[in-house]
Amino acid sequence: MLSKRCIHHICIQTNHYQESIEFYTNALGFTLVQETKDFHNRAYNSWLQLEDFYMELQTPKKDEELKPYNKHREGIVHFCLWVEDLEGEVKRLKELGVTFLQKDGEDIYFVENGSLCKLQAPERTIVELRDLKGV
Incomplete structure (x- = not known):
């Protein structure tokens, strides 16, 4: 077990x-x-x-200089954080100058069961924010 x-x-x-x-x-x-x-x-x-x-x-x-992140490699592509108020978080993060990865010109978009957005950290890690806790 x-x-x-x-x-x-x-x-x-x-x-x-x-x-x-x-x-x-x-x-x-x-x-x-x-x-x-x-x-x-x-x-x-x-x-x-x-x-x-x-x-x-x-x-x-x-x-040593690390090679730039590339989402077209094997391994972890992004990690995701659940947020209670996705629209409020996006507004707050935009005020901080955070880089968003848009889809069809939108910061927030709907995928299957919920809305999400993707950010890019300074080292280019992709961070997803999602408003749905389940799958």
């Missing part, structure tokens, strides 16, 4: 550390809970928290 489990965290690497920290804390509401300098040949390795969900954010190893 499998023991109880849940997703603990995702890890995102970034060449744009300060901009990414500001995006996840100021725009998306994560809390910076730990920041470690000079972590295993990296300038920073940090932990951010949003309720029970954690994100590990790290810079590249010294003398």
Whole structure:
């Protein structure tokens, strides 16, 4: 029998550390809970928290430049956060200058059971915001 489990965290690497920290804390509401300098040949390795969900954010190893994100690769394409008021969040995020990935010229669009929008973080991670908790 499998023991109880849940997703603990995702890890995102970034060449744009300060901009990414500001995006996840100021725009998306994560809390910076730990920041470690000079972590295993990296300038920073940090932990951010949003309720029970954690994100590990790290810079590249010294003398390494990370290749740009490309959504046409295998692996995680985006991660999604449920929001109670999608329209209100979009308005707030636009005021902060967050980059939206529009579909047919629209920031918010309907897919199957609910509305959603997609944002692009400074390191180019795609973050989906959705107003439906289920599938």
